[in-house]
Amino acid sequence: MELSAIPGVGAKTADALAELDDPEAALRAGDVATLSRAPGVSEGRAARIARAAIRTEHDDPGGFLATDRAREVYRAMLDELKARTVTDYGAKRMETFYPSAAQSRIEEVRTFAERAMDRTVSEAVLDALAGVEPLTDPRDVSVRDRCLATTNGETYATAREAIPELPVEVVDDARGLADLARGYSTVIALDETFAGVEVDGDVRVEPNALSNPVEVVPERALAFFATNRDRIRAAIAVHRATDLDAPCDLDALEDALSGLTGDGGIAGDAEVDRLATALDDLDAAVGMAENVANDRLREAIEERDVTIEGADLLSLVERGAGVDSLLSRELADEYADAVDAARDHLVESLDLDTGEAEVARRAFGDEPTYPVDHDESVVSRLREDLTAAKERRETRLKRELADELADRRGDAEALVGAALELDVALAVARFADDYDCTLPTFADEGVAIEGGRSLLLDVPHDEADPVDYGIEGVALLSGVNSGGKTSTLDLVASVVVLAQMGLPVPAESVRLQRFSSLHYHAKTQGTLDAGAFESTVREFADVADGGADSLVLVDELESITEPGASAKIIAGILEALDENGASAVFVSHLAGEIRETANFEVTVDGIEAVGLVDGELVVNRSPVKDHLARSTPELIVEKLAGESEATFYDRLLEKFE
Structure with missing residues (x-):
């Protein structure tokens, strides 16, 4: 089917439709959901295009509804059918049904209607359908926690085009890689020459990375499922409530979706949740740890009688010493206990592992000070470590999940498409049942x-x-x-x-x-x-x-x-x-x-x-x-003649004979 040959489809719309995987199949099937995924094509526009394509396919010149009143009757029938759809898609899809003089088109829809009328309509199916919508393409994905690195300008250009979701950086040597590793949780080096180079941070040498985007940027595959997660789940519920043949293992697909958040993150992983909670609570936990140390130290000071001989006091004053020196001399053990309590509180409240705890404990130094204060540089380092750990684990889990879901987009599209078409079929079934219909x-x-x-x-x-x-x-x-x-x-x-x-x-x-x-x-x-x-x-x-x-x-x-x-x-x-x-x-x-x-x-x-x-x-x-029916006046005169003996009514009645 030549796209531009469809009435109402200009060159611009034809180009937009051509971007679909199989626009001709969608047009023949009246698949409004697929057609509406073409750039700039709304569902209403998709329905009109589908109707025009169907007419072209069946060599139907149109014009069956030749008067305004005929068109009004059609709209009234269509409204009755649309009122029985659950989804907005179903209502739009109904617009592709129209009265035709083409026998092939009539038979095509009759076959659909016969199957529809055999279906059983249940509240469970209708409830599940309420959550089904056509799938949408995700917005552009942008990932900033990792980058690609190369020394080659040509490779740089290729990488920018192949994986636009990630930043691409040009470096001269291993030192450049090390600098990038301090700013990104993961650096993927595309040049073989970096093999064996050791730098701090998560730096991976993957010369073939561009040929396997799912490994490098799993967010690309996951974005589609994250955007459409609830719609796919609703379609799964529809299939479970009906006898529709599923194109895939519903349990496996649903399990995979349960590991994904609505914004494309990882859901249900205890380690990711622990790291995310630690990051969210870090500042509050540091503040509370300070309070724990200061409360302990204050209590110790209040409970102690500190005696300083005159010569010692004079010596401290002459050296310009303050309370810190006093604490170091008189309350060293109590200060150490207070700092240990602060460190323990920070580690325990954030549920840090051994390596993270080692960094966290350095947030409170051994040198006595009052009030006790944290080292912000250490807290920043802890935050960076937690963030990097979270992002690395999420990336790994995303890769695993993307590997599982990447090949299931077609299944998801078929799953949702079948549920949406079921809504149309059930609307016909409900219409037929509500009005005691039969096929002519x-x-x-x-x-x-x-x-x-x-x-x-x-x-x-x-x-x-x-x-x-x-x-x-x-x-x-x-x-x-x-x-x-x-x-x-x-x-x-x-x-x-x-x-x-x-x-x-x-x-x-x-x-x-x-x-x-x-x-x-x-x-x-x-x-x-x-x-x-x-x-x-x-x-x-x-x-x-x-x-x-x-x-x-x-x-x-x-x-x-x-x-x-x-x-x-x-x-x-x-x-x-x-x-x-x-x-x-x-x-x-x-x-x-x-x-x-x-x-x-x-x-x-x-x-x-x-x-x-x-x-x-x-x-x-x-x-x-x-039979020429009698008029209302004749009936009234006949009634009056039967009720009265006056000959006047009889004479009037004779005029109708």
Whole structure:
């Protein structure tokens, strides 16, 4: 499929779609989730592109919905379907379903609908679906705790391009490596010449590092899973709650995801957690250790009677000695105990290991001082050591996790994609179940509906009267006001729209031909002016000339002009539609006049009122074939004639015969 050949897809959009792994497969499948990952393509835009691609694939010229009212019915049916989706994706994906005249497209969707209607809908599945969203690409990954180093300008350029996530530094010699090692937790030297060089810090000589990015920058692979972690987990829950075939081991994938935080860090590792906690608590722990030492020393001073002979005091003063010297002379042991307590508190509160504890203890010196204070340079060194240890361990764990997840991106995409498509299928299943739908049968001619209920009525579906109605050729539909003529047209229109979308219809059974277009004209409000009248007549001229295999539904066209002229115009339109092989139903109160005017025998169907009960019409909602229904005035006059002996009502009633 040529991307630029799809209607509405320009060169810029085609280039964006081309960046996807398999845009043609996504277009054929109507895969809105995949299409929306193309740069600059929103889900709504993706749905429109998919719909256009489907039309192209099935050689469908479009234009099935030929009037505003036909499009309104389609939108109403689509809204009912979208209301039963759980995900935003599902609602957008529904937009790719449309009524088509192309048999291949109808059959394609029918196959999908048949499978969907066999599915069982459970609350557990719907709850799990609530957390599923299309996967997104992570933002650019940037790692600053490690760097690549080289002495070669060409290697520098290659490294910048191959691994943009890491800083790349140019060094001249081992001294340059040593300088970098003081600023980064890990330095990866790309030159073989550095092999065997020993410098302080974590320096690794890996000449082949650029060919294995996962080892060097595991964050690249992990970023995708970190960004989409919750969505993948939700998709796993969907698969567990249904009979969907999983593309991978769900337990293994979920276990791997449990080791990852939402920002791409390592989760659930005790050592990383210990180091992170130590870093977070370091300053507070140092301050508390000082307090421990000073409290101890203060208590010791308060409990001791320090006696200094005059000669000793004079000697101390002459030497300019202060309290530190006094402490050293009189309270040396107590000071040592206080400092040891501070050191122990710092080590224990931060849960430091042996090597870290050795550094931490140097934060409090042996030289007496009051108040006891820490050595900030030692605390800074401890912070650097803890940070480096944490970053090194995280990097190692990230490598291990990236090795496990790197090849599972496709599985994750398939997992989420299947869950999102399930939402669409379940929406169809719920629609079919809520409205007692069935899949229609396509035949050669007309429409036959049994037990149909219009979804456009303002009453609960189960309270609507079922309607049987058939259309063969051209017919007039007569009946009393509020008897259900318009709702019958709505039923026919919605059934045809859903059927030619390939979806189930709200009826016990439906047989219909595959129409080329649907022309549904709603009731006109008031008489049209000359210009609007001319436009309406022109529109019917187009339908009459090219309306073969089309379905035309018209509601009280006589309101466009004077009743006498209306009957003649409608009769002429019906004659043209009949000659052209169209199927049509015109609702009209002028059925008798139109039938007399037409030059062929027009079928007149009637929605018959059984009578009046307490002033309310009792109506048989299913139209009676070849029957001109009595009007409301006739029923009222008949009722009055039956209740009175006055001959006046009888005379009026004779006028209806």
